[in-house]
Amino acid sequence: MVGATHEVEYEQMLLSRHTFLNQRGGRRKDAVLDRSAYILLSRIRMQGPMSIGELSDAFGLDASTLNRQTAATVRAGLAERIPDPDGGMARKFRITAEGARVLDEEREGIVRSLDRVMADWPEEDIAAFAAYLKRFNTDIERLGGRPWPRVQTRSGPSGPRG
Numbered sequence: 466m467v468g469a470t471h472e473v474e475y476e477q478m479l480l481s482r483h484t485f486l487n488q489r490g491g492r493r494k495d496a497v498l499d500r501s502a503y504i505l506l507s508r509i510r511m512q513g514p515m516s517i518g519e520l521s522d523a524f525g526l527d528a529s530t531l532n533r534q535t536a537a538t539v540r541a542g543l544a545e546r547i548p549d550p551d552g553g554m555a556r557k558f559r560i561t562a563e564g565a566r567v568l569d570e571e572r573e574g575i576v577r578s579l580d581r582v583m584a585d586w587p588e589e590d591i592a593a594f595a596a597y598l599k600r601f602n603t604d605i606e607r608l609g610g611r612p613w614p615r616v617q618t619r620s621g622p623s624g625p626r627g
Contacts, residue, residue: 498543498571501534506543506560506568511614514547514557525611543567 498506508523509515515523520531535558538544543564546556560568583591599615606612 497567502538502541502543503568503571505534505538506564508613509544509558509560510565510568511616514550514559516549516553516555516557518555520558523611523613525609538564 504524505520508520512523517528517531517535520526520535521528524531535544539546539558543561544558545561547559549555549557583594586594602613
């Protein structure tokens with residue numbers, strides 16, 4: 466008999482293959498950001514300006530990977546390099562107004578896609594799914610020692626327990 470954890474592994478694998486879809490099931494035509502830029506800009510927006518070292522710690526990635534990712538966002542005008550606001554030596558990356566606008570548009574497109582996927586779900590099921598997904602993510606972050614900043618929601622900072 467296969468345990469529930471095996472089912473979670475399989476469903477997580479299937480989930481990871483999906484992109485955020487348009488109404489016909491293909492990649493959204495209005496999608497602007499690739500996955501790495503979306504996550505990078507989201508983190509900088511939540512936490513504020515971050516250096517390569519801080520980003521490396523936050524993502525568990527090497528500096529060369531983050532240098533490539535941040536360089537691409539800077540070239541696209543979505544982020545900018547600034548002096549450390551706290552007076553440190555390392556320069557930091559800050560989301561630009563254009564980056565915030567594009568990130569908001571991308572997020573809204575993803576939410577519209579999710580609304581279509583869950584159109585027949587009761588609101589209570591969507592809320593429960595969100596709470597369990599948050600719990601799953603925060604437990605991964607706890608084990609990895611890399612918590613992600615979150616806004617406070619109706620179910621609290623880490624969702625329901627048990």
